[in-house]
Amino acid sequence: MxxxxxxxxxxxxxxxxxxxxxxxxxxERSLDECYGVVGLGRGARIRRAFALRRRHGVEVRSSEQGGxxxxxxxxxxxxxxxxxxxxxxxxxxxxxxxxVTGLEVSHVEVRIDDVRRGD
Amino acid sequence: xxxxxxxxxxxVAELALVRRLALAALEALERERQRIDGLNVYPVPDGDxxxxxxxxxxxxxxxxxxxxxxxxxxxxxxxxxxxxxRARGTSGVILSQIVRGAVEAAPVSxxxxxxxxxxxxxxxxxxxYSAVAKPVExxxxxxxxxxxxxxxxxRRKALPLDRRLHAIVVRGEEALERTRExxxxxxxxxxxxxxxxxxxxxxxAIAQVISGAPAVVPAPALRLVSSPPER
Numbered sequence: 001m002x003x004x005x006x007x008x009x010x011x012x013x014x015x016x017x018x019x020x021x022x023x024x025x026x027x028e029r030s031l032d033e034c035y036g037v038v039g040l041g042r043g044a045r046i047r048r049a050f051a052l053r054r055r056h057g058v059e060v061r062s063s064e065q066g067g068x069x070x071x072x073x074x075x076x077x078x079x080x081x082x083x084x085x086x087x088x089x090x091x092x093x094x095x096x097x098x099x100v101t102g103l104e105v106s107h108v109e110v111r112i113d114d115v116r117r118g119d
Numbered sequence: 120x121x122x123x124x125x126x127x128x129x130x131v132a133e134l135a136l137v138r139r140l141a142l143a144a145l146e147a148l149e150r151e152r153q154r155i156d157g158l159n160v161y162p163v164p165d166g167d168x169x170x171x172x173x174x175x176x177x178x179x180x181x182x183x184x185x186x187x188x189x190x191x192x193x194x195x196x197x198x199x200x201x202x203x204x205r206a207r208g209t210s211g212v213i214l215s216q217i218v219r220g221a222v223e224a225a226p227v228s229x230x231x232x233x234x235x236x237x238x239x240x241x242x243x244x245x246x247x248y249s250a251v252a253k254p255v256e257x258x259x260x261x262x263x264x265x266x267x268x269x270x271x272x273x274r275r276k277a278l279p280l281d282r283r284l285h286a287i288v289v290r291g292e293e294a295l296e297r298t299r300e301x302x303x304x305x306x307x308x309x310x311x312x313x314x315x316x317x318x319x320x321x322x323x324a325i326a327q328v329i330s331g332a333p334a335v336v337p338a339p340a341l342r343l344v345s346s347p348p349e350r
Binding site: 031032033034035036037038039077079080081084085088091092095 | 250251
């Protein structure tokens with residue numbers, strides 16, 4: 001089932017929902033500040049059928065365990081260690097999304113779309 | 120040893136000096152590792168900045184040990200590439216970019232004057248800023264930029280290298296103190312940037328080797344890290 005929002009809270013007065021578009025926006029902003037990332041990719045095409053919403057390089061899915069899953073598509077500066085940059089990206093983006101939304105990020109898929117010389 | 124030419128003695132001496140400087144930086148970082156770890160609140164408060172910098176500079180020393188002085192251009196390029204591959208964590212990757220810029224711009228021969236040092240630090244700054252879409256101020260990036268600014272401002276002054284380095288590091292320490300306000304995550308925790316402290320610990324150790332002083336004198340940068348945040 002495709003949903004475009006995820007429930008954060010359920011109160012007697014009503015639900016609190018956050019759209020996957022908003023989550024993607026938070027992830028995207030923290031991606032821009034990740035060292036080694038010089039751009040966003042064209043988007044992950046993996047498991048597109050389950051995509052809630054794709055915003056440039058970020059795809060947000062709800063996870064079966066209740067949290068969310070992110071698929072990031074990025075461009076990395078040429079010459080850097082791709083695995084090391086991917087690891088710091090994964091940790092920074094999931095930290096920021098969890099900090100802002102309170103949702104648990106259970107899985108972060110990182111796809112390096114391209115490498116580009118920054119200088 | 121094949122390939123030994125006219126410059127081989129100079130190349131051996133250069134490599135030995137660079138290794139001595141790198142070792143001094145590593146020893147200083149090892150002494151300060153826990154304090155730097157304790158300052159680590161940005162980009163993720165996982166307390167590993169000091170360890171990542173130690174691992175990165177240790178890799179640098181190992182690469183130097185594996186280096187044979189031959190063709191200088193290849194040596195520098197290969198060394199910079201190897202270091203980038205072995206860098207750990209965000210601060211380690213940025214530090215390796217700073218080293219790459221400096222290594223690529225270092226003069227092939229002769230003493231290191233004001234202009235050459237300014238060019239090296241400007242290349243370090245450019246390399247560091249080149250690999251991020253949106254540079255965040257109040258980080259190691261801010262400090263390398265101010266170090267380059269100071270080197271440029273002093274480039275025509277007649278100063279011996281050790282006093283020039285000292286003046287540049289002092290400017291870096293002033294910039295470090297300002298990171299406390301520049302980055303909201305640091306402001307909230309009331310700390311200076313951990314990666315920037317690591318960079319200055321390295322530079323202070325290098326300056327002390329060059330001036331012949333023992334590298335155990337506590338520098339202002341070290342006092343800044345002496346009160347880790349409550350966790």
